[in-house]
Amino acid sequence: MSKPSGRVPLVLASASPRRIDLLRQIGLEPAAIDPADIDETPGRDELPPRLAERLAEAKARAVAGRHPGCFVLAADTVVACGRRALPKAEDVATARRCLDLLSGRRHRVLGGVCLIGPDGRVGRRLVTTTVTFKRLTAEETAAYLDSGEWHGKAGGYAIQGRAARFVRALSGSYSNVVGLPLYETASLLDGQGN
Numbered sequence: 004m005s006k007p008s009g010r011v012p013l014v015l016a017s018a019s020p021r022r023i024d025l026l027r028q029i030g031l032e033p034a035a036i037d038p039a040d041i042d043e044t045p046g047r048d049e050l051p052p053r054l055a056e057r058l059a060e061a062k063a064r065a066v067a068g069r070h071p072g073c074f075v076l077a078a079d080t081v082v083a084c085g086r087r088a089l090p091k092a093e094d095v096a097t098a099r100r101c102l103d104l105l106s107g108r109r110h111r112v113l114g115g116v117c118l119i120g121p122d123g124r125v126g127r128r129l130v131t132t133t134v135t136f137k138r139l140t141a142e143e144t145a146a147y148l149d150s151g152e153w154h155g156k157a158g159g160y161a162i163q164g165r166a167a168r169f170v171r172a173l174s175g176s177y178s179n180v181v182g183l184p185l186y187e188t189a190s191l192l193d194g195q196g197n
């Protein structure tokens with residue numbers, strides 16, 4: 004696989020502003036941003052790591068056909084409490100349920116990344132970050148729900164915002180929690196260990 008930093012343009016298959024910012028943070032400017040519109044419903048009995056891997060690949064594949072001769076990069080972030088994948092919070096009741104589950108506990112953030120090359124070769128990474136939340140008081144939960152920062156976020160929180168004050172400990176990739184594990188993404192793009 005040749006390197007996307009060379010002559011071959013890179014397409015980011017994502018609607019997430021976080022992913023675009025993260026890519027730019029490591030000096031990569033996508034030639035195009037083309038979000039994939041796929042069904043993200045978990046399969047029956049599908050475990051969170053498999054879900055993150057499968058959705059990242061489905062997003063990349065959905066977009067690759069539209070960009071011949073390009074690298075296409077996609078990712079998916081799943082917040083998991085035990086064997087259970089938490090939803091992306093689209094309403095306040097869902098966000099509250101997520102925060103109640105995460106309060107005072109350790110959870111995993113699974114990041115799937117998929118890169119499809121111009122020759123059709125598929126590279127994949129699965130990254131796990133462990134995050135421990137403090138026990139949230141009723142006031143902390145209420146204030147966070149009021150902030151609206153949970154909207155559209157897996158597990159109902161955004162570590163890059165106010166929820167940072169809830170994080171007692173983190174083990175693994177921080178950028179993975181925000182939406183794109185940068186070390187592993189760079190290694191995929193470099194074509195190493197593919």
Ligand SMILES: Cc1cn([C@H]2C[C@H](O)[C@@H](COP(=O)(O)OP(=O)(O)OP(=O)(O)O)O2)c(=O)[nH]c1=O
Nearest residue numbers: 017018019079080156157160161162180181182
């Ligand atoms: C846990 C967590 C998630 N998130 C975000 C990252 C992702 O945007 C989102 C998880 O949903 P995803 O389905 O991974 O991504 P998306 O729908 O936002 O974008 P696309 O599929 O087009 O690439 O949650 C944060 O921004 N901060 C956090 O701390």
